Amino acid sequence: MTDAEWALLEPLLPPPACETGRGRPEKWHRRDIVDGIRYVVDNGIKWRAMPADYPPWRTIYGFARRWAATGVISLIRDHLRRAVRLSSGKPPQAVAVVVDSQSVKASETVGKDSRGYDGAKKINGRKRHLVVDTRGLVLLVMVTPADIQDRDAAKEILFRLHLMHPEIATVWADSAYAGQLVTWAKDRVNITLKTVRRPPNTTGFIVLPRRWVVERSLSWIMRARRHCRDHERLPQVSESLITWASITLMTRRLTRKPARRSSRATPAAMATAA
Template sequence: MARWAAAGIIGQIRDQLASRIRRDIGKGPRAVATVIDSQSVKAAETVSKATRGYDAGKKINGRKRHLVVDTRGLPLMVMVTPADLHDAAAAKEVLFRLRLMHPEITIVWADSAYAGKLVGWAKQHLNLTIKPVSRPKDASGFVVLPRRWVVERSLAWMMHARRHARDYERLIQHSETLITWAAITLMTRRLARKGATPSWPRNHAPTDV
């Protein structure tokens, strides 16, 4: 698997499966709009101190997964960092990789952590439009946020796999590869369910992008 990952084969499999699913639901094979978010997870003892960190906000010592999906929640790329790296700081590298891998993308929805100077930087250097989606100030309790719920659901799916409930990999590259492979497994199962209709949260069906 490491050789496949180094050669880009696993990424190609992921992209081909995502394109197939998009065509099956009547969309173009390549997404132009995406959603980004991150997830901090605990790291096992096998993870070195150099590749882990402490996320003070989540109170987690481990690693952070930065995931980009299309508006259907189909994964386009993942990058893993120490958990103490702020989302906006990691986003420059994430978006740079995204631009190289998917030059057709123009819009990235994100939470408020990706606002500020990053918005101007992404527009100037990558020609990407970041659209922050903030939680309503008067909201209390759990709130389904437009656009963002898609990537949050995809991150939640990862946690269903015991292997991804925490990070066990010594190398960050191995962690990224296994997360991508988990996404491939989910998409393969979806394609195997002929005629299955995706279930979306009520009143929050994704738009046609």
């Protein structure tokens, strides 16, 4: 993590317990803790395989669980998303989002109570449900067994979305979310659910309007090797690590240096100067 990234994240973390009079001074610097979490997510290692130059893995895992349980990483994600939108000339809050799911295989560490078999994809594991804005930035993550149908999980997703982001008015989705769910969304949470269907008589891969945005976000998350397969015993831990992947993406985007322009004169520029 660069100094610029840490300058973004440090003010968003909760104060140490010693500063509030409820605990001892922390032994390890917060930056090392965040680096350890990001190392696990990006490289896909086991928690117990944490390199020796990082804090103990139990310490890093404990911070990751507490920050996830108290909603700290959700607040960080929302703050960074608003910053990215403002930097690109967009309003801080999105009013239209895109939803989709992805089935991934689960390791042997995932219990039977939180995994299932997706007959359509022929995958035994879990399903990630992702809600992103029109720029592909994550608003909500929910992990379920892979045998849960999209339209069944969508009710819980839309209800959470309405509570967390009441400004959302439109949700784009694929045909798996069609049917009675459209009426339910409008009546219960006042959200307009629009489905994007594949054009008839088409074969092979084609880019569909709106839907490509969330597909791209899923591919961004899969760049973090921890998410190529679900290894987490608890779905909540899987959701938090997916959120960390999106946080890393946004901090890098906000601190990215502008590309240098080539000093070599182009033929067109030389002709103009002449």
